[in-house]
Amino acid sequence: ATNQTFTMIKPDAVEAGHTGAIIKLIEEAGFRIVAMKKTQLTTERAGQFYAVHSERPFYNGLRTYMSSGAIIPMILEKENAVADFRKLIGATNPAQAEEGTIRKLFAKSLEANAIHGSDSDENAAIEGSFFFAGTEQY
Numbered sequence: 118a119t120n121q122t123f124t125m126i127k128p129d130a131v132e133a134g135h136t137g138a139i140i141k142l143i144e145e146a147g148f149r150i151v152a153m154k155k156t157q158l159t160t161e162r163a164g165q166f167y168a169v170h171s172e173r174p175f176y177n178g179l180r181t182y183m184s185s186g187a188i189i190p191m192i193l194e195k196e197n198a199v200a201d202f203r204k205l206i207g208a209t210n211p212a213q214a215e216e217g218t219i220r221k222l223f224a225k226s227l228e229a230n231a232i233h234g235s236d237s238d239e240n241a242a243i244e245g246s247f248f249f250a251g252t253e254q255y
């Protein structure tokens with residue numbers, strides 16, 4: 118069925134000027150952009166977004182990194198969106214990401230891995246509403 122996923126282009130990739138190239142790959146893969154903006158998280162809001170990782174050793178670094186610069190959050194729509202998007206971006210660790218995936222092409226490290234993709238339909242809805250009101254989704 119057609120459904121939605123949530124993504125954000127992370128500070129390392131925005132700063133490096135990869136926004137346009139990444140959006141091109143997303144559209145060429147058949148995703149429709151439902152919502153998109155450029156914004157920046159505070160450390161506190163980054164911590165809220167990644168609250169599920171609050172017990173992990175990398176949590177503090179992740180909050181600092183995710184609030185270090187501008188991000189581009191988006192809601193995307195496609196048949197089988199969550200799984201197909203995770204294929205398109207590749208493994209969390211770019212060293213393990215397949216050739217041609219967005220992380221293989223653009224990620225700098227395990228932490229600065231260029232892009233986020235929701236891991237379930239439920240989290241896609243939660244993460245999308247973290248950034249966008251219903252009136253910003255078309």
Ligand code: CMP
Nearest residue numbers: 170175179209227228229230232233234
């Ligand atoms: P993402 O899958 O978007 O969500 C969790 C993020 O935490 C992940 O991308 C990376 O940016 C970061 N991350 C995951 N594992 C580690 C790790 N072992 N060390 C540092 N950062 C990590």
